[in-house]
Amino acid sequence: MYKKSRALKVAVLTCLEIMLLMTGKAHAENNKEAGTKWLSDEDFLGKMPVILSASRLSQPAAEAPAATTVIDRDMISASGARELADLFRLVPGFQVGYASGHWQTVTYHGLADTYAKRLQVLVDGRSVYTPAFGGVQWSDLPLALDDIERIEVVRGPNMASYGANAFQGVINIITRHASQDAGTRIKAIAGSKGVAEGFLRHGGTNGNLDYRFTVGHREDNGFDNRNDSKRVSLATLRADYRPNTNDTVMFQFGLNTGPRGMGEPPTQANPTPTNNEHTRTVNSRYEQLRWQRSMNAGQEISIQFFHNYHKASESWLTPPLKVIGGAQLPMNEDVTAERYDLELQHNLSPFENWRFVWGASTRVDQVTSPTFLGMTQTLNHRLHRLFGSSEWRITPAWLLNMGAMLEKNDITGSDIAPRVAMNYLINEHHSLRASVSKALRTPVIYENRADYKVTFGPLLNHLYLGNNALTPETIVSRELGYIGNFPAAHLSLDIKIFQDEIKGLISAGQTSYAADNVDGKTRQFLNGDNATIRGAETQIKYAPHKSTQVILSYAYTDINSSNYWIRYSTTAPTNSLSLLAMQNLPGNLRGSLGYYQTDKVYYIGMVTAESAGAMKRLDLRLARPFRGGEIAVVAQNVLDGYQEYRYQNIFDSRWYATLTLDLQ
Amino acid sequence: MSRFVINYVFGKTHFLLCFVLLITSTAIANAATTITIIANPQDDAHTELIEGMKDALARYPDNGFNLNVVPLASLDNNTVRDRDFLDTSLIVTVGTTAAQQAGQLNIPAATKTPLLHALIPKINFDNITQRRRTEANPARDLSAIYLDQPLPRQLDLLSLALPQYKRLGVVLGPASQTLLPSMENAAENEGLRIYSRTARNGGSLIATLNDVLAESDMILAIPDPLIFNRYTVQNLLLTTYRQKIPVIGFSHAYVRAGALMAVYSTPTQIGQQVAEALRLAATKNWKLPAPQYPRYYTITINHQVARSLGLHLPDENALQLRLQQADNPSL
Numbered sequence: 001m002y003k004k005s006r007a008l009k010v011a012v013l014t015c016l017e018i019m020l021l022m023t024g025k026a027h028a029e030n031n032k033e034a035g036t037k038w039l040s041d042e043d044f045l046g047k048m049p050v051i052l053s054a055s056r057l058s059q060p061a062a063e064a065p066a067a068t069t070v071i072d073r074d075m076i077s078a079s080g081a082r083e084l085a086d087l088f089r090l091v092p093g094f095q096v097g098y099a100s101g102h103w104q105t106v107t108y109h110g111l112a113d114t115y116a117k118r119l120q121v122l123v124d125g126r127s128v129y130t131p132a133f134g135g136v137q138w139s140d141l142p143l144a145l146d147d148i149e150r151i152e153v154v155r156g157p158n159m160a161s162y163g164a165n166a167f168q169g170v171i172n173i174i175t176r177h178a179s180q181d182a183g184t185r186i187k188a189i190a191g192s193k194g195v196a197e198g199f200l201r202h203g204g205t206n207g208n209l210d211y212r213f214t215v216g217h218r219e220d221n222g223f224d225n226r227n228d229s230k231r232v233s234l235a236t237l238r239a240d241y242r243p244n245t246n247d248t249v250m251f252q253f254g255l256n257t258g259p260r261g262m263g264e265p266p267t268q269a270n271p272t273p274t275n276n277e278h279t280r281t282v283n284s285r286y287e288q289l290r291w292q293r294s295m296n297a298g299q300e301i302s303i304q305f306f307h308n309y310h311k312a313s314e315s316w317l318t319p320p321l322k323v324i325g326g327a328q329l330p331m332n333e334d335v336t337a338e339r340y341d342l343e344l345q346h347n348l349s350p351f352e353n354w355r356f357v358w359g360a361s362t363r364v365d366q367v368t369s370p371t372f373l374g375m376t377q378t379l380n381h382r383l384h385r386l387f388g389s390s391e392w393r394i395t396p397a398w399l400l401n402m403g404a405m406l407e408k409n410d411i412t413g414s415d416i417a418p419r420v421a422m423n424y425l426i427n428e429h430h431s432l433r434a435s436v437s438k439a440l441r442t443p444v445i446y447e448n449r450a451d452y453k454v455t456f457g458p459l460l461n462h463l464y465l466g467n468n469a470l471t472p473e474t475i476v477s478r479e480l481g482y483i484g485n486f487p488a489a490h491l492s493l494d495i496k497i498f499q500d501e502i503k504g505l506i507s508a509g510q511t512s513y514a515a516d517n518v519d520g521k522t523r524q525f526l527n528g529d530n531a532t533i534r535g536a537e538t539q540i541k542y543a544p545h546k547s548t549q550v551i552l553s554y555a556y557t558d559i560n561s562s563n564y565w566i567r568y569s570t571t572a573p574t575n576s577l578s579l580l581a582m583q584n585l586p587g588n589l590r591g592s593l594g595y596y597q598t599d600k601v602y603y604i605g606m607v608t609a610e611s612a613g614a615m616k617r618l619d620l621r622l623a624r625p626f627r628g629g630e631i632a633v634v635a636q637n638v639l640d641g642y643q644e645y646r647y648q649n650i651f652d653s654r655w656y657a658t659l660t661l662d663l664q
Numbered sequence: 665m666s667r668f669v670i671n672y673v674f675g676k677t678h679f680l681l682c683f684v685l686l687i688t689s690t691a692i693a694n695a696a697t698t699i700t701i702i703a704n705p706q707d708d709a710h711t712e713l714i715e716g717m718k719d720a721l722a723r724y725p726d727n728g729f730n731l732n733v734v735p736l737a738s739l740d741n742n743t744v745r746d747r748d749f750l751d752t753s754l755i756v757t758v759g760t761t762a763a764q765q766a767g768q769l770n771i772p773a774a775t776k777t778p779l780l781h782a783l784i785p786k787i788n789f790d791n792i793t794q795r796r797r798t799e800a801n802p803a804r805d806l807s808a809i810y811l812d813q814p815l816p817r818q819l820d821l822l823s824l825a826l827p828q829y830k831r832l833g834v835v836l837g838p839a840s841q842t843l844l845p846s847m848e849n850a851a852e853n854e855g856l857r858i859y860s861r862t863a864r865n866g867g868s869l870i871a872t873l874n875d876v877l878a879e880s881d882m883i884l885a886i887p888d889p890l891i892f893n894r895y896t897v898q899n900l901l902l903t904t905y906r907q908k909i910p911v912i913g914f915s916h917a918y919v920r921a922g923a924l925m926a927v928y929s930t931p932t933q934i935g936q937q938v939a940e941a942l943r944l945a946a947t948k949n950w951k952l953p954a955p956q957y958p959r960y961y962t963i964t965i966n967h968q969v970a971r972s973l974g975l976h977l978p979d980e981n982a983l984q985l986r987l988q989q990a991d992n993p994s995l
Contacts, residue, residue, distance in 0.1 A: 037839045039785040039887050041759050044811050044915045044928065045709040051901040052922030057972040073906070149906065179899045182867070210898075296920055297968035352967065428976055546878055664867045 047245040050294035054347035054357075057297065058152065062431040062483045063391075065401035065421035066156035067496040069539060075551065076148060078582045078592035080621040080634035082189065082197070082656065084145060085138040088171070089596050090578050091153045092496075092537035092553040097603055097612065097645035101222020102139040102230035102260045105603070105645070108155060108169040109500065109533050109557055110572025113604035118441055118473075120159075120166035123173045124252065125343075126288050126306045129165055131365030131381060132337045132372070134444040140284045140310060142234050142254025144199055144214045146187065149176040155496065155537065157439030157477050159417040160389045160403025163361065167441045167475055168500070175252075178203055178210035178240045184663040191634075191656025194221035194229065211239040223649045227261040227277040246295065252288040257281075262314065271319075274329065274454075278316030285309050298349030308339040323518065324456045331454075335369040336378075353393040360386045367445045372464075374451025381445055383409040389419075399423040407440070411448050412472050415440050433481035440472040447506050447525040459515050462522040464508060471527055476501045490544040500533040507565045507604075528565035533572075534558050547584035553577065566604055573599035573614075587624075594619040606646050615642040617651070629661040696730040698751050699942060700777075702766050703758035704736040709931045710758045713783055716935020717756075721943075729942070739765045749774040753950055754942055756780045760788045763808075767796055778805035778950050782938045783931060785887060786810045787839060789955060807952035809937050812887060812914065813927050814957040815847055819854045819884075820990045821927050821963065822912060825977050826882060833880025833909075834860040835873050837888035869896055873903055883911045885918065897921055908973055916964055924973070925965040927987070929958035936960055963987065 040046075061068060069091045081087050085104035088094040097105045099114045107116035115135030121128050123143060129136050154162070154170040162170045181203035189197035196219050203212035215235045222228030236254040243249070263277040264270075288306035315332040345359035365381040373379060389403030401421040408414045421435030450466035453459055479498040486492070504527035511524045535557040542550040554577045561568035576598040583591045596617045603612070618639050623632035634656050641652035701717075703710040714733065721727045732752070736759075738744040748771075749755070755777050757763045763781040766774075781789055789808040796806065822832065832851060836844060841862045851858045859879040863872040869891060876883065883904055901922040904911050913923030916930075937959050945952050963980045970977050977983075 037889070038760065038788055038791060039839070039889055041709070041761075041783060041785065041811065043887055043889075044785065045783075045931070046917060048897055048915075048917040048921040050921055051898050052905055052966075052969055052972075054968070056905075057968055060972060060974040062974065063971070177898070177902055180870075180902055182870075182899075297922065297966050349968070 049242055049245045049248070050296060050300075052297060053292070053294040054298055054300040054349075054355075055292070055302065055345075061494065062425060063399055063423055064154075065391075065403075065419065065423070065433070065435055066154050066158055066437075067479065067481055067494065067537065069153040069155065069553075071151040071153070073148070073150065074549070074582065075580060076145065076151075077623070077632075078549075078580060078590075078621060079594050080592065080619045080632075080636065081145070082195070082634075083138065084141065084143065084148075084173075087151065088153070089594075090551065090553060090580055091155070092539050092578075093155055093535065093555040093557060093576070094153070094169075095573060095576065095598065095601060097601075098223075098649055098651070099603070099645045100226060100228035100262075100649070101220065102228060104138045105135065106138065106171070107572075109535070110559055110601070111168075111502075111505070111531070111568055111604070112571060117444065118165070118167040119169050119171060120162045120164070121171045121173070122162065124175055124250075124288065125290070125304060126252075126286065126308070127163065127165070127339070127341065128308065130310060130337050131339055131445055132335050132367045132369065133446050134165070137282075137284075137310070139230055139232065139260070140256050140282050142236050142256040142284060142286060143173070143175070144201070144216055144234065144236065146185070146199065146201065147175045147181075147212070147214055147236065147238075149174045149180070156435070156479055156498070157417075157437045157475055158403075158419060159405040159407075159439045160387050160419050161357070163385060163387065163405070164363075164383060164407060164409075165441060167439045167473070175238065176212070178212040178238045179205060181212045186661045186663070187658065189656055189658045192654045193224075194219065195654075195656045196220070208242040209239060210241075211237070213237040222261060223644075223651075225265070226648060227263055227265065229261040231258040231260075232256055233258050246293050248292045248294070250288070250290045250292070252286070254286050256284040263316070266319070272321055274318045274321070274331065276316065276319055278314065280312055280314040280333075283309075283311045283313075298347065298355060300345075300347040302345050304341075304343045304345075306339075306341050308337075310338075311336045323460070327456070329454070329456055329460075332371050333369075335367065335372060337368075338366040340364045340366075355391045356388070357390075358386075358388040360384075365445065372446060372452050373449055374453055379445055379449055381410050381448075383407065383442070397425045399425065401435075407442070409442050411468075412442050412470070415442075415472060429485040429487070431483045433479070433483070435477075435479050435481075437477050439475050439477070441475075441506075442472050443467075443470040443506055443525070450525065461518040462516045465511075465522050465524040467525045470506060470525060471504055473502060473504045473506055473527070475503075490542055492541045492543075494539045495536070496538070497536045498534070500531075502531045502533065505529045505531060505561075505566070505568065509565045526565070529562045529568055531559055531561035531568045534560070549580075549582045551580045553579075567602065568604075570600075570602040571604060573601045575599050588626075590621075590623040590625065592621045592623075594621075603645055612643040612645050612647070612649075615644075615651075616640075617642060623658075628663065629659070631660075632658040634658070696728045697753050697946060698730045698732055699754050699756060700732045700734055700749055700752040700774075701756045701758060702734050702736060702739065702762040704762070705733065707759065709783065712931035713758055713935040713938070716930075716932035717939045718935075719932075720936040720939035724943070729946075736762050736765070739769065744769070744771065746771050749777065752777050754778050754780060754945060754952075756782055756938060756942070757784075759783050760785070763788070763792055767792060776804060778945070778952050779807075780938065780941060780945075780952055781806075781808040782934055783811050784808055785812050786955075786957075787887075805950070805952050807941075808955040809934055809941060810955065810957050811929070811934070812957070813929070813961060815843070815850045816853070817957075817961070817987065817991060818912065818914075818927060819850050819856060821925070821983065821987055822856065822882065822884070823854050824983055824986050824990070825925060825965075826910070826975070829881035830856055831879060831881045832856045832858050833876040833883045834858055834886055835869070835876055835883070835891050836860055836862045836886060837890035838862070838864070839890065840886050840888035843886065863891060866890055866896065870899060870903060873900060877904065877907050877909055880909060882924075883909060885911055885913050885923065887914055905969075910969070910973055910975065916962075919964045919966045922969055923966065924969050924975070925963065925977070927961050927963050929961045933960035933962065934958055 105116045115133045117134030121136045152172040159166045185201040187199040199216035201214040218232040234256045239251045241249045260280045262280045264273045286308045290304040292302040294300045318329040320326045341363040343361035347357045349355045363383045368378040385407045387405040392400045404418040419437035423433045425431045450464040452464040454461045477500045482495045484493045508523040509526045537555040540552045557572045559569045579595040581593045600614045617637045621634045641650045644651045757766045861872045863869045910924035913926040
């Protein structure tokens with residue numbers, strides 16, 4: 001505890017020091033420029049850096065090789081979300097489940113347990129899914145919601161552009177450029193369920209350097225009657241440096257630490273749970289460095305290095321257990337996971353109608369967990385990949401997108417994942433798309449090397465065993481899309497129908513194991529079931545004016561699975577719907593409403609009786625901006641309580657208020 | 665190629681040599697009319713302009729002009745001599761600094777010679793003429809070929825390229841707010857509505873821009889030392905792009921940085937106009953034509969940005985042709 005708070009203190013103090021140094025200089029800089037009535041010839045004739053570079057420009061939806069959904073700043077604030085994961089309820093086909101108050105799982109088209117393993121999640125190009133178990137620990141990300149510029153969600157596999165794990169889809173979170181947040185922002189949130197948050201952000205410019213840092217603290221009590229509170233201390237720093245007009249260097253650092261409540265209370269059915277209530281302490285941080293050279297809006301080269309570190313410390317004593325003569329069993333689920341990644345990327349546009357991006361990367365994932373892996377040593381998993389993706393505008397109406405990734409990893413060897421998409425732009429307002437793509441999911445370290453034994457002298461229970469003969473899961477996704485704009489009606493429409501064939505889904509099957517003293521069984525990972533997912537999705541945006549916007553998403557999903565090892569066919573809701581409406585009101589008020597409705601869904605590992613029911617949820621937000629800030633009130637789920645992920649997690653009505661002050 | 669030669673000749677190590685050569689050449693070609701150009705040979709734009717002048721003059725068979733280049737640095741360090749301006753019929757200054765310093769030049773041979781300022785933003789020329797009225801020699805003939813484009817031309821381009829957009833947002837600063845009435849007039853002729861706000865200081869730029877963006881389909885960048893310069897352009901382009909609103913810039917660099925398009929004049933194009941102006945002045949006993957906007961210009965579109973914004977624009981050549989017709993209906 002002491003060590004952790006000291007680390008945070010050092011980080012905060014360093015940030016403050018940097019701030020003081022920089023603001024002093026920035027003021028001097030500003031004074032020098034002020035008060036002139038002369039223009040500089042250089043403003044017309046001088047050079048300027050490429051700001052909207054190839055990697056910053058997003059592809060228009062009509063020309064993208066897959067269905068995409070963009071969540072922008074307006075949507076983020078209008079949604080009233082306090083947790084990043086909640087934003088994905090706005091994306092058609094996505095489902096969000098709270099396994100506990102601080103443990104969210106975000107998945108596309110089901111197939112998920114507490115670790116949703118089949119999405120690539122990037123924050124500024126940094127892959128954040130955990131190498132140990134797969135999936136993203138959303139509450140542990142060193143990221144403040146206010147620092148996000150936009151989120152691009154690719155609904156469909158796209159390894160050629162986004163790398164490993166882009167199996168069912170990609171979440172691409174883009175934070176704000178440091179220059180966009182000059183000044184100081186103080187934000188405070190308070191509400192029911194013990195919600196208390198405070199943030200301080202400061203951004204500034206010093207010559208060619210733009211910087212921003214955010215420090216914050218977040219806490220809440222989680223669900224009623226569950227030990228799932230969280231306390232998060234976070235600090236992030238982003239610096240964008242421009243040594244000359246062509247080059248930029250970005251550096252980021254982030255830290256997220258604090259305790260989280262874990263475990264189950266004793267119940268009548270199970271008065272002595274071995275997973276009894278205890279605390280998990282998280283220490284998560286990253287460093288990222290990227291150099292980028294932009295020759296023009298079509299040509300760019302970048303080299304990026306990042307390091308993620310995530311340590312979860314979790315040890316506790318069980319209640320007295322009969323099997324060991326009434327003794328308390330010491331448990332430990334410490335996991336340390338690290339990722340080192342180096343990537344080169346080159347965008348080029350040799351001809352007006354042809355754009356190309358290629359690159360290569362090398363990565364080492366490291367996991368240490370004496371309990372989960374049954375060894376004190378660190379396991380390394382290396383991954384190298386080579387990727388290329390091209391967009392060829394054959395005629396103004398026909399666009400061919402092709403890409404492929406070649407991957408070599410320690411676990412399953414070499415694989416290739418190709419993708420091809422054809423877009424037909426009927427006219428300025430209507431377009432069609434057809435695409436076929438293949439992707440792979442390499443087993444995570446736990447699936448490969450698990451060896452979870454509970455011992456008390458002799459071996460008590462052998463819970464999990466990995467399997468080094470696993471092959472990657474494969475998906476072949478076929479999709480047809482239509483994108484239409486109806487300017488007269490202020491409508492835009494996106495429809496996708498798809499069929500995904502997934503083979504070799506990895507699950508913890510069961511095999512007998514003689515040495516086990518409890519049940520004589522251990523669960524070993526294997527390539528078990530196949531699944532075919534078919535469905536249709538749409539998103540409709542109605543924006544008659546900037547003061548009124550309505551965004552509707554709907555998805556129909558049907559999973560057809562062999563259901564032999566796992567009942568995959570019920571892991572996605574058949575129908576899911578979300579609606580976000582924003583309206584400016586008289587008196588300078590901004591009103592917004594989020595409505596979410598999904599059918600019943602079962603997460604993997606939950607027995608039928610435990611599962612989450614159908615949900616209906618209505619969130620309301622009312623905000624009033626004023627000179628230098630904003631005040632807002634959010635009510636989440638003003639309807640009846642519903643079950644999140646499992647029946648114990650009742651999401652009943654709650655509210656919070658936000659005060660934001662922007663000091664120049 | 666020509667640019668390479670100029671750079672080579674004006675390179676620092678050859679500075680002295682070039683100086684001597686120029687003076688000797690002036691002496692040899694004594695029969696011709698001498699035009700003295702004050703420019704910074706280290707500045708690529710200046711050498712481009714001079715090269716443009718030379719090329720334009722060379723196209724006439726009766727080219728009787730002798731171009732004598734006086735480096736700006738010699739005005740700075742007072743090494744400039746009376747003989748540098750001997751027999752000079754016209755002084756051409758290149759850039760704002762040269763224009764400022766030429767007016768204050770205390771050399772008998774230069775004080776009465778007409779001054780033609782090239783490569784100078786209009787607002788800077790206005791500042792200079794205001795100042796010069798109070799100076800010793802108000803009768804001196806003074807004119808300019810501006811660096812910036814006339815507003816009607818920019819608005820014509822907007823109407824041609826983005827006919828579907830009618831709401832034009834403009835952020836002004838303390839220096840540019842005086843442009844507003846003429847801007848509103850010009851916009852009315854084009855059937856555009858202008859929504860403008862004035863930012864008082866650099867800190868309020870983004871807040872002001874956001875106010876304007878809420879009411880605009882597109883943003884016209886107006887050169888103002890406070891609003892649109894190399895330091896604020898990054899923030900401005902990111903903010904507007906986030907809202908998918910195109911920015912119309914005023915330079916090639918602006919388009920490269922991420923503006924949708926721009927109409928601007930290259931130094932070569934201005935050089936051609938300078939050449940034409942001095943030929944005209946030569947026939948009128950060195951009476952200079954009135955200050956004028958660039959006659960020749962270039963349109964550049966950032967196609968990647970256009971594409972990302974989902975905009976379908978005519979190509980640059982088609983736009984240029986139509987803009988020339990709009991500029992000059994007799995064509």
